[in-house]
Amino acid sequence: MDGLVMFSGQGNVSLKKLKKLVESPEGQSFIEDSKFNKVFSDYLKCAITNNLNNVSYEIIATFVSNEITWRKIKKNYSISNFTAYSAGIFNILSASQVIPLNDILNFLVERIKLFELYQGNQGLYIYITKDNENAKKLRSIINNNKEVEIAIINSDKSGVIALSNDYFDKFKFTLKEKGIKSVLKFTGLSVPYHTAFLNHLISDYRMIVDKLFEKYDSEKAENYNIIFEENIFIKCEINRQLTKPINWNVISKKIIYKNYIDILDTSPNNQLKNLITKSDNHSNILTINGSEEIWKSR
Template identity: 25%
Template sequence: MKAYLFPGQGSQFVGMGKDLYKNSHLAKKLFQLSDEILDFRITSVMFEGSMDILKNTKYTQLSIYIYSVIKAKISNNFEPDMVAGHSLGELSALAAIKVFSFEDGLRLVNQRATIMQKICESTYGGMAVIFGLEDSIIEEVCKKDHGIIVPSNYNSDEQLVISGEIQALRRVCFLLQKIGAKKIFFIPVQGAFHSPIMAPAQKEFKKIVNKIFFKNPKCPIYQNVTALPIIKSDDIKKNIVKQLTYPVKWKQSIKNMMNHRDISFTEIGPGNILQGLIKKISKNSV
C-alpha cells in the first residue's frame, strides 16, 4: 500500500522550485500558470525571495502548495492508495488526487492565505511546540487557563503544538515547563492557527469553498479533522473548512494508516519534516 504525505507551513526553503522549473517542461508551464492566475510573480518569491519573505503566511502557503502539487504531477509513479496532508498540505493532497484542479486549488489557497493573514494582523496570537508531556496533561492545563488557548497539532506522541492568545500561550507554557516539559519551542508565526481565533476566517473560507467544484477522490484521504479515510466530496468540503479552527490530528491519521499491512510512506513537497514525524510515530506504535 502506498501512502503519500503533503507537508504544511514550516517546510519552505529559499530557492524552492527552481530546479523543477529548469528540469521539467510541465513544471515550467505550471509555474508560469501560477504567476498568471495570481497576477504577481510568485515564482520570484519562491526562486529568489529571502526566508523572511517566505515566512509571510500568504507566500508560504502558496509556495508550498505550488511546489508540492507540481512535484506530484511530474512524478512518474504517483499512484497512491491513500493520501494525507498536514494542515495546508491537505489542499495540496486534494489537488494531487484531482478532487479539484490545480488552478482551483491555487485560488483556494490564495484566498485561504489572504484571509488568515488578515486575522494574524488583527489579533495577538501565537503557537508553541511542547515536547515530552502527555497529551492529557497539556489539554488539562490549556482547559484551566481563562484565555483562548488550545491543542492545535497532534504531531507525535512526543510533540504537541498549542495555539492561542499570546498572553495565554505564555502562561500555559510557563506552567508546562514547571510540571516537566522537556522542551518548549515558540514557533515563529504571527497567528494562532487551528484555534478559535481563526473562526472569522472559517466563515469567509466556507463561502469560497462552496464556489469550487469538488469531485470524489480516486483514493481515500485521511483528513486532519477526523483522522479517518474520507471518500465523499461533500465530507471533504466540510472538513477543510472545519480544519481552520480544529486541531490537526496528524499522529492519529498516521496510526490509522499504519493499520494497513505493508504500507510505505512517501513525502511530496519541500523538506522532509513529515518523514521525521513518521519515524517517531512508528517507534511509539511498535
C-alpha cells in the first residue's frame, strides 16, 4: 500500500512560514500557475505583505501552504490516498486534479467573500480535558447549551468548540462549577466553521460549491482514495462541513487501521501526526515521516 497525505486545516500557517514557502522553488511554481487568476493573486500578495484581515488570510495561507507542500511531497513519494482536516479538503481537489486549479482558486475567492459577510461574534476554541470522563461531561454540557457547539472532535479528550466571545467567561465558570478539568484556548479563527451558527449561509455556500464542481473529472477521481469519517462523495462532504462537526478521531482510527507505508502531514510542527499518535496505543504500526524533512527545507 502506498502513502497517504493529510492536508492541514486553518490557523496553522504563520506569515513568516507563508513567505518562506512562497519563496521556495515549489512556491514560485505555484505563483506561476496561479498568476492568471488576478483576484486570487492579489489576495495572495496582500497575505504576504500582511494586508489581509484574519478570515481572508487563513483561507489563503492554508490552501497555499498545503499546495506548495504537496508539490514538494509528490517529487519523492507515490501517493494515491488523501485525507484532510477541515479546510484542507480543498487541497484534495487540487492534488487529485479532479478540478482545474483556476476553478478552485475562483471558489476560494468566493468563499472569502462569503465569510467576510459573517456578522456573528462566535470564535473557535480548542478544548483539552484531563481524561475521557471529563470530556464526556463537557460534551454533555455543550449538547444542552445553545450558546456553544462542537466543531471538531480531535480525540477522546480534545477538540474544537464554537462560542461567542461574550459567553466565554460564563462557560469557563460553568465548567469549573461542574468540576470539569479542562483548558480552553482561542484558535485565532473568528468564524465558527462546522457549526449551526453558519446555517444562514447554507444556500449561498451550496451555490458556489455547485459552480466549483461543474468541471469535476470523475475518471481522474477513480485513481485516488479519500478518507472521511463517512464514505461519501467529496462534494457532499464539503457541503456537510459548513455546518456539521468533523470527527477527526474517527478519521485517525481509519488511518491507523489502513497501516499506510508513508503518512505525510502538511501541517507545521506535525499537528495531525501528533493527533494520530496520541489516539493510538500501538503507533509503531505506522511509519509517519516526510514532513519533518519538508519543513526543515522551508
